[in-house]
Amino acid sequence: MKKIVILTGAGISAESGLGTFRDKDGVWSQYDLEEVATPEGFFRNPEKVHHFYNMRRANAMAAQPNAAHDALARLERDWPGQVILVTQNIDDLHERAGHQRVIHMHGELMEAKCAACDAHWPAPERMRASDPCPECGELSTRPDIVWFGEIPYDMDLIEKHLTQCDVFASVGTSGQVYPAAGFVLQANAMGAHTVELNLEPSELSGMFEERHEGPASEIVPDWVEALLSRP
Ligand code: BV8
Secondary structure, three states, X not given: OOOEEEEEOHHHHHHHOOOOOOXXXXXXXXXXXXXXXXXXXXXXXHHHHHHHHHHHHHHHHHOOOOHHHHHHHHHHHHOOOOEEEEEOOOOOHHHXXXXXXXXXXXXXXXXXXXXXXXXXXXXOOOOOOOOOOOOOOOXXXXXXXXXXXXXXXXXXXXXXXXXXXXXXXXXXXXXXXXXXXXXXXXXXXXXXXXXXXXXXXXXXXXXXXXXXXXXXXXXXXXXXXXXXXXX
């Protein structure tokens, strides 16, 4: 039975009210990426970075999954083959929609870690630079999020899935951030059928054999329904 690998980006959470990054009035038009999403920015001003992620954590906690998150959870449950979900998003809306296995390649808002001893624990609602690590006591706690210039999580696992997939679908991503933006190239090289579901054409649209354009809450449930009606 066909194995499906899905990559999601900020666009799948847009209709849940969580801002995307590069659309008009996106996050990176309001905040300087270098200051809040790089290790250098964190080193320079940890309080500013904690404030940025405390705000995004509060927004994510107040948001609800939308029909696109629900549809992917349904696909994972009802598809007779393997469904692997890789997300660039750090919110937990896939999980709250009932998705069982989510690979968060850019980390998670709801997780914290220690930059000194690498301990991991559930993030409190508000993190502060003055919070000592619960394990080693160092003042080096940080959000468990992959910043620019840092190595994304689970790359070996993701590469393995990409070599085995029959279908690769990309949902709600502009295809500007690597290595995630390179996944469609690998899927194509492996002969997988590639599908893009996005509000508008992305940087990589030409790489996809099949494209659906529109809001994720509409086109993703339609795509899942079509898949399940002819497994
Ligand atoms: C790495 C966590 C090495 C933070 C993120 C030059 C200099 C320095 C670095 C680089 C360079 N060139 C390339 C790099 C590497 C760099 C990179 O790619 N930079 C880009 C900006 C050029 N990448 C890295 O540094 C990565 N690490 O390369 O390490 C390595 C590589 C491979 C193997 C080993 C080692 C680390 C990148 C991770 C950074 N952290 N997130 C946070 O979230 O705060 S990435 C950040 O961008 C977000 O997490 C986001 O998820 C991600 C991707 O953005 P999108 O999800 O695509 O969001 P965007 O707004 O761009 O697009 C939204 C899309 O949705 C649009 O297309 C829109 O049309 C659509 N949409 C909107 N509404 C809807 C919709 N679609 C459907 N329905 C709707 N309603």
